Amino acid sequence: MQFNLHPTSPLSLAILVAILGGTHTSAVAVPAWNCKQYAGQWDCSAATTAATLANFRQPLGATFIPLKDEPIQPLPTKPLLVSKATRNNKSSRLRKRITRKKVTTQTQPIAPPTNTTSNTQSQIDFKKMDWYPYTSDNNHGVCKGRYISPVISANTDPESNSVDLSTVFISADQSATELGQSSVLKGNVDIRQGNRSLNSPLVRLNQETGALSLEGGVIYRQTGMLITADSAQGNINNDETTMHNAQYVIHDKDLRGDAQTIVRKTKNVLDIKNGSLTFCPPGTDDWKISASNINLDIESGFGRADNAKLVIMGTPVLYLPYFYFPIDDRRHSGFLYPSLKISDDVSKISIPYYFNIAPNIDDTLTATFNSNKSLLVENEVRYLDKNSSNRLSTSLNVVDSADKRNRWVLGANHSGEYGRFNTAINYTKVSDNDYFSDFGTNLDVDDGDNSHLNQTAKISFQADNWNSSILIQKYQTIDSSQTKPYQRLPEIRLTGTAPDPWDNISFNYRTVFTRFDRDQTGLSDSQKVNGDRLIINPSVNIEINRTWGYLKPSFKLWHSSYSLNDQDSSIGSHQSTTLPILEVDSGLYFDRDFEFQSKAYTQTLEPRLYALYVPYQDQSTLPDFDTSELTFTYNSLFRDNRFSGDDRFGDAKQLSLGLTSRVISDEGREIVSASIGHAIYFDDRKVRVDANAEPIDNDTSDFASSIIWRPNSRVRALFDATFDAKTLQNSELTLDLKYEEDPNHVIGIRHRFTRDTRKQTTLSYLWPISNNWSSLGLLQYDWLTRKPLDAASGLEYASCCWKTRIVARSQNSGTNRENSIALQFVLKGLGGIGKSITSELSDKIKGYQKREYYNANN
Structure with a gap:
């Protein structure tokens, strides 16, 4: 079980240990690849020849590129002529494995040249390191290409159908035995063992000592890794191998580097002499770490760099005589x-x-x-x-x-x-x-x-x-x-549903015992009350559903019992109340089909009638431990209690009417849902939280409305408002708008209004300026005080291998304003320096957390 809050981007150079030696005990699964042409055609042919290119017709500017989320099919290879042998009798084994017939193998994905000027010589050279530029900047983020690890056709044992790791397969244009015990392989020498391959134009082997020399250029591959070098030396009798003037790539980590010498001394230790590493794409050395010696201990999962320098834009900015870092996904x-x-x-x-x-x-x-x-x-x-x-x-x-x-x-x-x-x-x-x-x-x-x-x-x-x-x-x-809130010491709750004797009838119960206590320092006599409360709330519910509507009557009982202490002398220590609650909820469904702009839709009309009866019972002597009056909204019309908590249950003789209409696309997506409702009261509401408050005597409620609008996948609008029944003056309003083209293009507006007490607007945005530059902003404004409560503005720059962000912020801090500047600098693969705004602004800037997650994983 692993933690994820402290991720490290590993420098997974550890897999270099497979260079020219060592037998793995398990096969490596190789992913398949597809090659897709922008023009819509497909091609996954074998090795490109002059004939195939002559017969291939493509439109101007079309280029084959791999798509990120599509599997890629293996490229075919011709079989190598081999014979099995054990590790004994090395000289005879070598003679058996050498074929004088040239064998063509495909080790790189095919990417036919384009007729555009973007196909420069530098891009062709990059392909030697398995880097393939995209044909356009569209939908590829800040990186202009990606590494592609070609398929290495694994040699399999026909009996077990598993990867054959015991046999070395060799092919070459020519082979000869020189004086003594030296064998020479020339011309496209290809050596394979399992999922590993080694290519060089010239290989010399001393069969007596086992010394191996590769000259004229060396290419080593295994799944997910490439090393190229001018030359290499090793010995087939031990694990030590040395490669000179080498470059390496680890595809899935986007990691590359170079070295004057790469030395593999033992099975689990690798030395890179006068080398470097970076996560920047080829040709863009915006930053790198250079060191006189980089030691990688595969078994421990750590790397050590001696005399290391962090080089940014060609300038050394940090010197570390000793640098210890992880080389895999393990936490350290x-x-x-x-x-x-x-x-x-x-x-x-x-x-x-x-x-x-x-x-x-x-x-x-x-x-x-x-x-x-x-x-x-x-x-x-x-x-x-x-x-x-x-x-x-x-x-x-x-x-x-x-x-x-x-x-x-x-x-x-x-x-x-x-x-x-x-x-x-x-x-x-x-x-x-x-x-x-x-x-x-x-x-x-x-x-x-x-x-x-x-x-x-x-x-x-x-x-x-x-x-x-x-x-x-x-x-x-x-x-x-x-005022200090009440403490619950303890609260014991039991809720459940009795086994239903009938399908449409249910018996539910809720029982809650709570002991309330708080520090009485500085409290008035009426506030000092502490004590125990027991709530018993059984109910019987009937539910009848039809395709054209529903009927849901229910009967509930609400009982509260108190055992008080430290209460006002005018209030008894034992209080209790029992109330019956009768409610009937009903609704009808109507729908019609229509077309708009040649698209089919369904519109529904859903009238709703809700009746509630709760008799009045004096609750003025009951304490107020956890109760407040709820804000009136559309949903309040169909709620059995206008109070939160369990110290008050509102008396009610009311009839609520609601009407909802929805528009649904033929794919089943709800485009808009609009509701409006109104309640008629047949008696004053006498129960109040404050015993001295006057009864509520209006005959009708405010008009309550709620609208949810989603015209497409990019826009969402929520609107909740209440209006005075007589003047139609707005009493309460919440407006929430969000535009999200994708996780990097987000605009949010939120406006909240409560008559005479609150009028605030919050605007936030995340928006790219160019492919590399983007902006973010926040403004929270109070219209009553005519002052901003919080304001922030930020600018970000992101390349394929580093990112920086600066955010200026001004916010209220009590009676004063606090101004601050946060700077963050991130090196891809090594983490960041500076303060992230995630914890401070992410809750206010719509879509911020989603964008950070999206960009970190794409």
């Missing part, structure tokens, strides 16, 4: 990339160190240096097993020249599943109320956006027809101006 301990934030108040730099303790346990220790001469140390431990996910977060301000207090954070998170049992913990505690405003945090904890830090533990059990849970919930209030 080491420094992660730092983040930097510059603001008006405090600038800070954070340096994290990652501990890979075990495959399912890790730890991240972060030191944050602030410009006010303070040092903050944060630590996060994560643990996974087959049943649970766990995280422990701690923080301590260890050095502060201006404040000698011990200031800290403690956070714990857990979620578990043990058969039918589920467990959860969400706990955050800080040393003082000002901690987050003074320091912020890099930890994944509740940071008190709502002024109350959650401290919750829960265990639940799920049976076939019922479930139960026990909840303990406390809060730490970090805003002294806020």
Whole structure:
């Protein structure tokens, strides 16, 4: 089980160990390839010859390229003449395996030349490193091409039908035995073993010593990897091989490099002398790491570079006498990339160190240096097993020249599943109320956006027809101006459905016992009440469905019982209320087919009638532990209680009417759904949260409307509004618009209005300026104060191997505004330097998280 929060892009040079030696114990599956022509034709022919090109007709400018998401078929090869042998009797084995007949093999995917000027000599040279430029910039992102690993036809054992790793297959134009024990192979020498191949125009072998020399150019291949060199030496009696003036490519990692010498000393250790590595495409060395020696330990999964330099745009910018880095997908301990934030108040730099303790346990220790001469140390431990996910977060301000207090954070998170049992913990505690405003945090904890830090533990059990849970919930209030919420110590819940004797009748029940308690410091007498509450809520539901409509009557019972303490002297310690609730929900379905702009659609008309009766019962002496009046929306017309929580149940004698119309395409996609409704009240609503509040005496509700519009896959609009029944004046409105052409082209607008109290608009966008440049922005504006609440603007540049982003932000921070600049610089494959905006702006900029995920995986 592995973590994904600290990914590393491996420098997978480890597979170079297969050069000219060693027998693998398992076969490697080779993916198939397809070759597709933009003109719509297909061709996956064998080796290109003058005859095939002469007979091939293609339109001007057409070029074969591989499409990223399509499989590619193997290119055919002619069989090599071989004979099997064991590793004993090497000289006789060699003579048997040499054929004097030239054999043509195909080792590169075919890409016929174009008639366009883009087919330059440099692009042809790039193909020697398996890099194939795209024919256009459309739909290929910032990379202008991609690596293509050609199929290496594996030699198989006819008896087991598995890859044959015990036999070496050799073909050449000529072979000869010189004086002594030296054999010479000349002309298109092709050596294969399993999924590996080696090509050179000249190979010399000393049959007595086993010394092997390749001259005039060497090409080594195995699945997903290519090495070219001027020459190579090795010995068939051991694993040591040396290649000179070499270049290498690892296709699936987009990794390439060069080396003066590549030496394979043992089976699991590889030395690169005076070499480099980069994730940039050929011809674009925007950055690379150069070192006098790069040592790769395949077994441990680590690489070490001595005298390493980070070279950017041809200029060395960082020297590291010793550089330790991973070479595969395994997680490793080491420094992660730092983040930097510059603001008006405090600038800070954070340096994290990652501990890979075990495959399912890790730890991240972060030191944050602030410009006010303070040092903050944060630590996060994560643990996974087959049943649970766990995280422990701690923080301590260890050095502060201006404040000698011990200031800290403690956070714990857990979620578990043990058969039918589920467990959860969400706990955050800080040393003082000002901690987050003074320091912020890099930890994944509740940071008190709502002024109350959650401290919750829960265990639940799920049976076939019922479930139960026990909840303990406390809060730490970090805003002294806020009233402290009630704590649940504990809450025990039991809900379920009795076995149905009839298909259309169900019996449901809900029982909740809660003990409420809170700190009474600073509270008035009426607010000091604590105590226990028991809620019993059984119901009988009948559901009759037909193709033309439905009828759903139900009868419910709501019973609440309290045992109070510390209450006002005018209120008894024991209170209870029992109410019957009768509701009938009904609706009809009508539809018609029509055409618009030669497209077929279906329109529905769905009238709905809802009747609710709840008798009045005085609830003014009941405490208010968790109840508030819900905001009125279209869905409120068909809800049995106008209050949240369980301390109040609203009296009602009402009839609600609703009308919904939908337009559905012939593919079944809902284009638009529009609803409008209205309620008629036959009595005043006397039950209020505040016992001193006047009854609600209006005879009708506001008009409530809801519209969802999706004209195509790019546009989505949500509209919810209520209007005064007499004046038709807007009371409440929420408008949410989103345009998403693709994950990189997103515009979002959100407007919220509540009469006399709120009028705010949020605009955000993600939009490319060119193929490499893109922009992002956010503006949250309050129309009542005529001031922006939050504003941000950013510019990004991305190439095929690096990316940079700068974001300027100005936001309200209490009575002041906080201005900051965040800079991020990312080297493909090595991570980034600078502060990401993901955690700070992603919730406000529509589509930001989706875009980051899309670009990271495409």
